[in-house]
Amino acid sequence: MGVKRRLLLVSNSTLHGGGYLEHCREQILKFFGQYKIPMDSAPRQVKRVLFIPYALHDRDAYAETARTKFESLGGGNTFRLLKALYDNRLILEIRKRVLQDGIPYMGSSAGTNVATISISTTNDMPIVYPPSLEALALIPFNINPHYLDPDVNSKHMGETREVRIFQYHEEPDTPPVLALREGSMLLVEDNKSTLLGVTGARLFMRGAAPTEYEPGTDLSFLLSTS
Template identity: 50%
Template sequence: MHHLDLHGPLITDFFWSFLSLVAMRKLLLLSSSSYHGAEGFLGWCGDLLTEFLGKEVSRVLFVPYALFDYNEYTTTVRDRLKQLGYEVDGIHELENPLQAVEQAQAIFVGGGNSFRLLKTMYDHRLVDAVRKRVLQDGMPYIGSSAGTNLSTVSICTTNDMPIVHPPTFEALALVPFNINPHYIDPDPSSTHMGETREKRIREYHMYADRPPVLGLREGSALLVLGDKAVLKGPTGAKLFKPKEEAEVFESGSDVSFLLK
């Protein structure tokens, strides 16, 4: 397995060559598909989804690679998005996944295991294709949990177990930082003796040249439009930078500085 090289050709040559095209970038990065107190799958973010996709999109290409049962996952997403007025094509249902990405109006990458998701994306040669469609063509990208991890610099800040081995941890780099979905604040009353999520992120930042990590609480989302980024949803986020105190941002906060 390759080690993440933040100065390697994937991150530097590609990302900076498309810097002038970020005005096309349109991302909705969900921490989770479910939120305690909200009814049903994607129940907490229906308005966000319809506002994000708008009327220009009628069909969404869904990527279920992060879970084992592609058909069941796609059916769940199809039923929910149909309620919102959108048709869904499962990428695994189509003969040519690469062509499906090239022709998609919008893409939704679902949650599950980030390692399985990234490996399968590389297996089907879809990483470069999705990156190009989003950054060059302005194709809307929705990620949830693992799909949100996929949109960042790497999957190094996922909560998942490495059940398979992708060729690299480098991901789509649609944004120049990492995200930790399902972020949970330390509970001072907890009797749990293992590391907190915050400690895990601090471990990641013990090594040089690591980007910031945005801890997205469940019920939060990051909306990115061009060079603007705003937190959405009923909860906020916590930002971690190497050798700095963590900073809390409430819903509605402008965090566009993360895109610089």
């Protein structure tokens, strides 16, 4: 039996000009509408969502924001989120529930980062120290949310996102990095993956030039990356 997974991995929780998760409201409603789990013939409708607010310090306020809006999994600081998942011994449990039991998983920003192999390509500061950078590994590659293209007119002298990902790929045995611009998201259904949203994405592979992809592109080949 193949891997049974249903993931919605969103680049950002808030898009300029809109409210919390407003830009992906339709995708969220569709994602949580009906789903099937292994050994179950009839589709189910999600009635409850487990929200994990570990990415922000004020967990109660963060949970209330999600509850009053769309009740989805969200952003915040990736290091804080991953450390709390390890502290509460949830890494293996979430992985089992998603990959074996077929429970839908949605994340945005930090929640998207921790769904990947590691948080090595997050944009966040390491404000806390998780026991490992290895994450949930629900997909066999990394994601860089909130991706910003290099600005040729900028006078900023620091590294761009592009340069930092190139630096990551200078290390051996590093997986592909899918850079999701704000407004983009990745839908994973079993062994099929589709880029959604209103902006495109860039795929970085070690030793190769980045590749551009537009919304609607089938990216299923990334799920067989090893």
